[in-house]
Amino acid sequence: MARLATVVALSLAGLALAQTLEDGTEVTQDNIAPAVETVEDASASSYFPYELEQLTPDVLSNLTNYNLSNVDLFTFSEDGLTKRASRACKTYPGDWNWPSRPIWNLLNILLGGALIESVPTAAPCYSDWPQYDEAKCASITSQWETPSYQSSQPLGIQYYAFEGVSCLPPTLTRTGANCTLGGMPSYVVKATNVAQIQLSVNFARNNNLRLIVKNKGHDFKAKSTGSGALSIWTNSLDSIQYLGPNFYHTVSGYKGPAFKIGAGVTALPLYQKADSLGLHVVGGNTRTVGLGGGYTAGGGHSPLSSLYGMAADQVLAMEVVLPNGFFVSVDAKHYPDLFFALRGGGGSTWGIVTSLIIRAYPKKPVATLSYSFGISADVPTETFWNGVYAVLAKFPEYADKGMYSYWSLSCFFDCSFAMAPQWGNNMDSAALKNLSAPLFDELQSLGITVSDAVYTDFDGVLQGIEGTWSAESEQGGIWNFNTGSRLFPRSNWDVEPTEFAANTGSVIRAAAEKAGLMLGYNIKAADNPTVNQTNAVNPAWRKTVLHALLGATWSQEATPEDIAAANKNLADMLQPWRDATPGSGAYLNEADINENNFQGAFYGSNYAYLYQLKQKYDPWGLLWAPTAVGSEDWYVTGQIDYYPTQNGKLCPK
Template sequence: MARLAFLAALSLANLALGQTIEDGAVATEQNVAPAVETVDIDAASSGIGYFPYESSQLTGDVIANLTNYNLSDIELFDFGGAEEEAPAQKRAARVCKTYPGDRNWPSPPAWTLLRILLGGSLIEGVPAAAPCYSNWPQYNQAKCAEITSKWQTPQFQLAEPLGIQYYVFEGVSCLPPSLTRTGAKCTLGGLPSYVVRATNVAQIQLAVNFARNSNLRLIVKNKGHDFKAKSTGAGALSIWTNGLQGIQYLGATYTHKASCYRGPAFKIGAGVQASALYSAADRLGLHIVGGNTRTVGIGGGYIAGGGHSPLQSLYGMAADQVLSMEVVLPNGRFVSVDAKHYPDLFFALRGGGGSTWGIVTSLVIRAYPKTQVTTLTYSFAASAEVPKETFWKGVDAVFAKFPQYADKGMYSYWSINCIFDCSFSMAPQWGNDLNVNALKTLSAPLFSELSALGINVTDATYKNYDGVLKGIEGTWPAESEQGGVWNFNTGSRLFPRSNWEDPAKLAAQTAALRQGVEKAGLMLGYNFKAAVNPSINQTNAVNPAWRDTLLHALLGATWSQEATPQEIATANKNLVETMQPWREASPNSGAYLNEADINEPNWQQAFYGSHYAYLYQLKQKYDPWGLLWAPTAVGSEDWYVTGQIDYYPTQNGKLCPK
C-alpha cells in the first residue's frame, strides 16, 4: 500500500504560513515542490522489490493534488488514457510534433513548471562541443582542448547529457573543430532541446506526460551507443537514463514463478554499464550474458535489440535472459512487466527494438555459474607464396567449421582485410568452458587443412581466463572502444545454418562475402548461434532469423572528414548496393537490429522478421500517439523527418506524420 508521503504536491510549508495559490498562478520554487510520492518498495506487482529510485513515483494522487490548485499548465502532466481507449482516434489526430518556434511550443512558464516538478533535473540542450565555438556562451579554449582530447572515448560521450557515440545520422551538428569539416559551425541541429537527467521514476513519468500532452518529440538516451541516431532528435525532450543505477543479487535459488525459473539472478538498473555487472557477477562466481563492449548499458537498447554475446552459443541471446522489467508506458503509468503481467509488452520489450515501447527502469536477468574461457588468435594472408585463390580456400576451410564451433558453445570474432592483399584475422576464437588443450585439439584439424593448402598460420596464441570478465579485459582493451565518431556507417547480415547444409548455397554465400569485402575493403564477422535457453520458453520479439544464424557479418562505408552530406549519401547508397549480394545469398534471413544500416531495404522484415505485423499492432495499442519514435523502430514508417537527403537521413528536422 502506498504511503502518501508527498514530497511533491504543493509546498506544505508555504501553505502552513497561510499562503494561497490563485487559479492559474505561475509556479515558483516557493509555492511548488517536486512532484513525487514515495510508495512501498515491495509494491511492484512482479513480486521483486523496487529499487529506491523506483519507489519515487508520480501517482494519480499527486496529479489530483496539483490539479486542485489550478496551477497554470498543470494539465500538461496528467496521465494518458488506457491502451484500450480508441487508439484509432488518437492516431487520426496526429500532427507534426511541436517544434521550437512553433506557436504551440511550451511557454517559458511551462518549462519552468516542469523543471520545478522534476526537482531541478531539467537540462537545457547545449552541445558538448559548444565551448569550442565563439558563438556559444560556453566558449572556452582551454575547455575545448580538454573536450577534444576526450571526445572519441565512449566514457566522455556517455557522461554528457547530449553525448552520443555516432554523430553521422544525428547530422554532425557540433563537433570539436579539429574533428569535423573545415569551417563547420556549431548548432543544436539534431540534438535535443531539453534533457531530463532521470534519477527516479517520477521524473520519467513527468517527462513522458509533458511530452505527450505538449505534442513534443520524446527520445531516450542511455549510453548513446546506437548506430542509427535513435537517441537524438531535433526539438526533442530527451530522457537520459544513465543515472538509473543499482545492482542487486537475488540469490542462488531465486524463484521467478511467471517464468518458471529457479536459479541465480540479478536485478539491475537500466543505466548499469556492462563492466559493472560483469564485475558484480564475477565476485559471486557467476557470469551474465552481455556484449564484449564494456561501456554498453545492458538494460538499454542492447537487450531491446536482442543483444549478441560471447555466451550466446551456450545460453541464447541477452533478451532471452530477462525475467521481468519495470517500465514507464507512453501513457505515463509505471507497471511491472513479465510473462504474466502485460505478456504482450514483455514479448515486445525483449528484442522488439529500443525507444519504442516505453522507458525501462530496471530488469531482472538470470545468471550462470562462472566457467573458464580460453581464447585463440591467429592470422593468415595472401602473398607471393599464397595466391589469392588459395587464400580464399583457406577462408572456406575456416567457414566450414562454423557449425561445429557454434555447437561447441564457442564464439568467434574475425575480420578479413582486402584493402591491399587479403588477410584473415581471428581475434579471437572464444572457447567457453574449454581449457587450452581442449581448444588446441578442436583447432588442430583446421590448422592441418590450412597447412595442406600451403597457408602459414602466424601468431597463433592461446590464453586462458577464469571467466568472462577477465576474458573481455584481456581481449578488448578499454582504450579500443571508440565514441564521438561520424566518418563511417555499418551494415550487417545474418547467414543461416541452412546455407551450410547445401553445398550450392554455401558456395554462393562465400562468393557473395568475397565480392563484398573485395569491394568494401574490410569485413567483420561473428560465428555463433542463438542457443536454446535451458530454463524457459524463449518466445520474444528477437528476430526469428537469429534462431538459425551461424554467421553475423558486417561491411562498412567510410568517408573523409571533409565529406559533404551528398558525398556521405553517395557512400551510403554504395553500401546498400554492395550488400545486395549478401541479401540474395540469405533471402529469408535478416540483419542485426543493433548493428545495422539505417538505409536497410525492407527493414521491417530484415530487423523484425515475421514478428513485424504483430509488433506493429502492439505499437498502436501501447503508443497510439506515436510518442516514442526512432529511425527503423516499429511504426517509424508512419512518420518522417523534414528536410532529408536520400541515404543520409539525419534527425535535424521536424517530425511529421505521413
C-alpha cells in the same frame, strides 16, 4: 505536497504563466515541492529506491485540489490503450504552441531540478557560443572519442553521423564547420527516479512533443537523438542487486541465481559483480554498453550467446513507464504482450524501462585463440580464399560447441584474414587446440601455414573481456562511417563444400574485396530451455551461424552529399548478401539505417504483431526512432536520401 497549494494560475502551453505564489512570492524550487510521492513496494522482487519515487494520481489530484489550472499538462492518459490518437507534426521550437520558458521552468520545478536546457557538448570550441573557452575545448577534444566521456554528457552519443554532425570539436570535423543544436534535443531530463520519467512522458504526450530516450547513446545510427525533442536520460539508473543463488521467480518458475539491474547499468560493473560471486551473465563484448537499454531491447548478442541465447532471452521481468505515463511491472503474466515486445522488439519504442531481472550462470573458464594468414608470395590469391572458405565451413560446428568467434577480412591491399579471437566457452587451451587442429591441418594441406596462433586461458568472462578487448579499443564520438549487416543462416552450410564456396563464400569474398574490410561473428542464439525465448528477437537469429558486417566510410571533409553517396554504395554492396540469404534478416542494433524492407529484415515474421502492439500501447506515436516498429508512419523533414539525419521536425505521413 502541501507547498503546491500555493501555486496559482498556470496558462495553456506556450502562453504566459503567473509565476507568483498567493502572497506574491516568485515561484522557485525553494517554495514548490517536486511532483513525487514515495509509494509502498508493490513489486514481487522489490523496487529499487528510485522506483519507489513515483508520480501518482494522488499527486496530480493534489494539484487539482489547489487550483493548479492546467494539470492536464502533466496528467496520465485515461483513454485506454487501444484508442488511436489523432496525430500531427510534433510541436517544434518556434511553433506557436511550443511551451514557453515559464512552462519549462515549472516542469523543472516539478522535476526537482532535473531539467537541462541543451547546449551542444562542443559549444566551448566555438566563439559564437557564450560557453566559448579554449582551455575547456582542448579538454573536450582530448576526451571526445572515448565512450566514457560521451556517455557522461547529456547530449553525448557514440556515433554522430545520423544525428547530423551539427557540433563537433573543430579538429575532428570538416573545415569551416559551425556549431548548432541540430539533431540534438532541446531539453534533457536527467532521470534519477521514476516520477521524473512519468512526468516527462506525460508532459511530452500532452504537449505533442517529440520524446526520445537515451541511455548511454551507444547506437551506430544516433537513434537516441532528435531535433526539438525532450530527452529522457536514464544513465543514472545504475543500481545492481544480487537476488541470491536460489532466487525464485513465481511467474516463470525459474529458480537460480539472478540480478536486478537498473536500465543504466553498463556491462563492466555487472561483469565484475557477477565474477565476485562466481557467476557470469549474458552481455556484450563492449564494456561501456548499457545492458538495459537498446542492447537488450534489440536482442543483444554476446560471447555467451552460443551457450545461453540472446541477452533478451535472459530477462525474467521488467519495470516500465508506459507511453500513457503509468508505471507497471511486466513479465510473462503481467502485460505478456508487452513483455514479448520489450525483449527484442527494439529500443525507444514501447516504454522506458527502469530495471530488469536477468538470470545468471555459474562461472566457467574461457580459452581464446587468435591467428591470421594472408596473400603472400607463398600463398596466392585463390589459395588464400580457399583457406578462408575452410575457416567459414567450420562455423556450424564451432557454434554448436558454444563458441563465439570475432574475425575480420582486410582487402585494402593484399587480402588477409584475422581471427581476433575465437572464444571457447567452458574450454581451456588444450581443448581449444584439439578442436582447432583439423582446421589448421586443412590449411596446411592448402599451403597456408599459421605461425602466429596464440592461445590464452582466462578464468571467466570478466577476465576474458578485459584480457581481449582493451578499454582504449572502444571508440566514441565518431561520425565518418556507417555499418550494414546480414545474418547468414545455417542452411547456407547444408550443401556440398564446392556449392558453399560458390554461393556463400563468393559473396563474402566479393564484399570484402569491394569494401576493403568486413567483420564477422561466428555465433548462434542457442536454444535454452531454462529461459523464456518466446519474444520479439528476430527469428532469423534462431537460425544463424554468422553475423557479418560491412562498412561505409568517408573523409573528414565529406559533405552531406558525399555521405549519402557512400551510404548508397553500402546499400548496394549488401544486396548480394540479401540475395544469398533469402528469408533471413539483419541485427537491428548493428544494421544499415537504409536497410531495404527494415520491417522484414529486423523483425521478421514478428513485425505484423509488433505493429499492432505499437498502436495499442502508443497510439500517439510518442516514442519514435528510425527503423523502430511503426517508424514508417512518420518522417523527419529536410532529409537527403541515404543520409536520414535527425535535423528536422518529426511529422506523420
